[in-house]
Amino acid sequence: MAPIRDKFTIHSKAIVCQDVELKGDITIGSGTIVHPKATIFAIGGPIVIGTGCIVEESVIIVNRRKEVMRIGDDNLFEIGCRVECPSIGNSNTISTRSRVHHTVRMSSHCVVGAGCLVVPTEDEILDDYTVIYGPDAQRRTWSGRGKVQEADLRRKHVEYLKEMLPKFNRLRRGDGQ
Amino acid sequence: MTMDSPIYYAKSEFIETDTGNKVSRRAVIAGPQNIILGGKTIISHGAIIRGDLRRTGPGHAVVISLGRYCLIGEGCVMRPPYKTYRGAFNYYPMKIGDHVHIGAGSVVEAATIGNHVEIGKNCVIGKFTIIKDCAKIADDTIIPSNTVIPALSIFSGSPGRFVEDLPESTQEMVEAHTKQYYTRFQSQPTDR
Numbered sequence: 001m002a003p004i005r006d007k008f009t010i011h012s013k014a015i016v017c018q019d020v021e022l023k024g025d026i027t028i029g030s031g032t033i034v035h036p037k038a039t040i041f042a043i044g045g046p047i048v049i050g051t052g053c054i055v056e057e058s059v060i061i062v063n064r065r066k067e068v069m070r071i072g073d074d075n076l077f078e079i080g081c082r083v084e085c086p087s088i089g090n091s092n093t094i095s096t097r098s099r100v101h102h103t104v105r106m107s108s109h110c111v112v113g114a115g116c117l118v119v120p121t122e123d124e125i126l127d128d129y130t131v132i133y134g135p136d137a138q139r140r141t142w143s144g145r146g147k148v149q150e151a152d153l154r155r156k157h158v159e160y161l162k163e164m165l166p167k168f169n170r171l172r173r174g175d176g177q
Numbered sequence: 178m179t180m181d182s183p184i185y186y187a188k189s190e191f192i193e194t195d196t197g198n199k200v201s202r203r204a205v206i207a208g209p210q211n212i213i214l215g216g217k218t219i220i221s222h223g224a225i226i227r228g229d230l231r232r233t234g235p236g237h238a239v240v241i242s243l244g245r246y247c248l249i250g251e252g253c254v255m256r257p258p259y260k261t262y263r264g265a266f267n268y269y270p271m272k273i274g275d276h277v278h279i280g281a282g283s284v285v286e287a288a289t290i291g292n293h294v295e296i297g298k299n300c301v302i303g304k305f306t307i308i309k310d311c312a313k314i315a316d317d318t319i320i321p322s323n324t325v326i327p328a329l330s331i332f333s334g335s336p337g338r339f340v341e342d343l344p345e346s347t348q349e350m351v352e353a354h355t356k357q358y359y360t361r362f363q364s365q366p367t368d369r
Contacts, residue, residue: 156266168229
C-alpha cells in the first residue's frame with residue numbers, strides 16, 4: 001500500500017485544536033469545531049467535513065474506503081464516538097460512545113443514541129429523521145418536532161465554542177496558511 | 178495481592194500538589210485555572226478534564242470542582258453540561274463531592290455528584306444528571322440526560338435503571354475504601 005500523503009485543508013474560520021490527530025487528505029469547512037484529542041484518519045480516500053460541525057473529544061472518524069467520505073453541515077459528533085460512514089448528510093447527532101460502521105450511509109437529521117452500535121453486515125442508507133436508540137439499536141422515525149430549536153442550539157453552540165476555544169487552546173492551521 | 182498492598186506508579190508520571198492531589202502528566206487538563214481539586218484527589222493518565230468550557234461573563238468562573246479523596250480513572254472524560262437558557266447558550270458548572278470514584282473510560286457530563294458516589298467503568302453519565310450521596314452506578318451503564326439518581330441506590334443498564342437499595346453502612350464503606358486507595362497509591366520506591 002502506498003504511504004498516506006498528509007494534506008490538510010482547514011478553512012480559516014474553522015477551529016481545530018492543536019492536540020488533534022489528523023492523517024491523510026482532510027478538508028475541514030468553515031465554522032467547524034474540532035476539540036482536542038479527536039482523531040480523523042483518511043486511510044483510504046479523503047475526508048471532507050462541511051461547515052458548522054462539532055467534533056468532540058476522543059471522537060474517531062475513519063475513512064477506509066477509496067471514495068471520498070463526505071460529511072455535511074451542522075453535524076455533532078459527541079465524546080468518544082467512532083464513525084466510518086462513507087457519507088453523512090446535515091444536522092445529524094452521533095451521541096457519546098456510539099459506533100457507526102462503514103456499511104451505513106447517513107441522510108439528514110438522524111440521531112444515533114449514546115452507546116449504540118450500528119453495524120449492519122450489508123450496505124444500508126439511513127433515511128432522514130431516523131433515530132437509533134437503546135442497547136439493541138432499535139429504530140424509530142422522528143416527527144421533526146423541535147427541529148428549529150435543535151438547529152438553533154447547534155448554531156449557538158458553535159458560536160460559543162468559536163469564541164471560547166481559542167482562549168484556552170492552541171489552534172492548528174491548514175497547510176496553505 | 179491483598180486489599181492493602183500498595184499500587185505503585187512511576188514518580189515521574191504524577192505531579193503531586195501541596196494538598197496531596199496526584200495528577201498524571203498524561204492527563205489532558207484544559208483551563209486549569211477553572212478547576213478546583215479538594216485535596217488527595219487522583220487524576221489518572223489519559224483523563225480529559227475540560228475546565229475551558231466555562232460560563233460566559235466577567236470574572237473568574239469555577240467550571241469543575243472535585244472534593245477530597247476522588248479518583249478519576251484512566252481515559253475518563255469530564256466535561257461540564259451545556260444548554261440554552263432564555264435564549265443564551267452556556268456551559269454550566271459541574272460539582273463533585275468527596276470520596277467519589279469514577280471508573281476507567283467513563284464519560285461524565287453531570288451537573289452535580291454528591292459524596293461517596295461510585296461510578297463504574299465505561300459509563301456514560303448524561304448532561305445535567307444529578308447523583309445524590311452514596312449512590313452507585315454499575316459498569317457500562319448509560320444514564321440519559323437530566324436523570325436524578327436518589328441516595329443509596331444502584332443504577333445499571335442502558336438506559337440506567339434502579340436495581341436495588343444499598344445498606345446504610347455504604348457511607349463508611351466507601352469512605353474507608355477511598356481513603357485506603359489513596360494510601361495504597363504511592364510512588365515506586367527508588368531502591369527497587
